[in-house]
Amino acid sequence: MDDSKIIQLYNQRNEQAISATDAKYGAYCRAIAYRILYSTEDTEECVNDTWLKTWNSIPPQMPKSLRTYLACIARNLAFDRYRMQHREKRGSGEVDLALEELDQCADRLADVETDYQLQELGEAINRFLHKLHQRDRDIFVARYYFVCPVAEIASKLGIHTNYVHNILSRTRKKLKVYLEKEGFTV
Amino acid sequence: MKPKQTEILFASMEHLDHDMIESAAAAMTGKKKYGSPILKWSAVAAAICVLISSLVVFAVFRNAGAHPATDKVALPPPSTATNIPTSTATPQPTPGKPFQLPASADDIVWSASEQNGPDGDASAMEWNGLWVSYPLYDALKEMDDQTYMSLIVQSNDQERVYDIFAEAGYCVTVKNGSLYLFVQKDAFANLKIANRESYLFHLASRESYEGEVSGPQDLTSDDWSEAENT
Secondary structure (H helix, E strand, O other): OOHHHHHHHHHOOOOHHHHHHHHHHHHHHHHHHHHHHOOHHHHHHHHHHHHHHHHHHOOOOOOOOHHHHHHHHHHHHHHHHHHHHOOOOOOOOHHHHHHHHHHHHHOOEOOOOOHHHHHHHHHHHHHHHHOOOHHHHHHHHHHHOOOOOHHHHHHHHOOOHHHHHHHHHHHHHHHHHHHHHOOOEO | OOOOHHHHHHHHHHHOOHHHHHHHHHHHOOOOOOOHHHHHHHHHHHHHHHHHHHHHHHHHHHHHOOOOOOOOEEOOOOOOHHHOOOOOOOOOOOOOOOOOOOOOHHHEEOEOOOOOOOOOOOEEEEEOOEEEOHHHHHHHHHOOOOOEEEEEEEEOOHHHHHHHHHHOOOEEEEEOOEEEEEEEHHHHHOOOOOOHHHEEEEEOEHHHHHOOOOOOOOOOOOHHHHHHHO
């Protein structure tokens, strides 16, 4: 079903909207959540929460891209759930590897107390990413937003794993310098 | 409990622009290819260029009655090292490829000199279609095929030289303004790089590689152990 028709169903408060969303984007959202949670049960709950949150937010929200909108919700819910489950220590999933890699950018990051500060930080990262080469940006977002394994990124983009590692390493170091310049570090 | 700084950074990415997310998502569906077609056609073009240039060089030297492998040939002076883009990449071995790092830096052949560079001598020797410095040329004669070397790469196109080698899967890193290539002799002999004859290689100095690092973009002293652990 076309995205605009699915959104129309949400606007009409027609419950078919959820089954249509699940049919079209269920696998996509499950893949995003599973990369973070590494658990089928948790992933299923997270995807159900995604449909609920989408149902509650459209309307008034009118996403330009339903696919990206659902990806944002699924990722955020999955990461919230991950944080609840990993208060004490990190495990060995892909998200742990991604977080470990990001440690070098974040070691001197100032505390962020409010949602507003979090948004400011997100916008700074946006500005930084916009300065990057398209390929490097896609790789960074695939790795740290979608938590895709490096081998998968290399395979999908048709480049060497080694090269993906190098690009990520360079980008992280540039990001660290950028965040320092922008005053996000202590 | 407060979230860790890394988790804050990760969480802040929920505010990324949707066009960036869509672009990456499209890339991950295999709709974008950044490497293979270009590399494929580059390889074909490179093969043709190498073939033509080899024939030309061979014809020129045969007419001149000289042998390229034994005569000293002047290269144009290489660009200054300051033109090299400052990369922060860590040397990474490529799984399944022959260009892996040895277990220790002690297993690598380094220059006996403490300084990088061909001591101001811009001339070089031809070795397997590559231009190499005299000390490297001499060292290559003594090495077996599996010996690892740390080489400094110089080129007149220093802006792209890192990407050219990295895209081909070679283990390279930039440190202290020099491009270091870690490679075994047999892989070096069969270097799969376009325009092979446009580079000048010489042995890198371990003292320079492990020495004082200037600037925030350079590598740290932990890089070697980091590369070993990868």
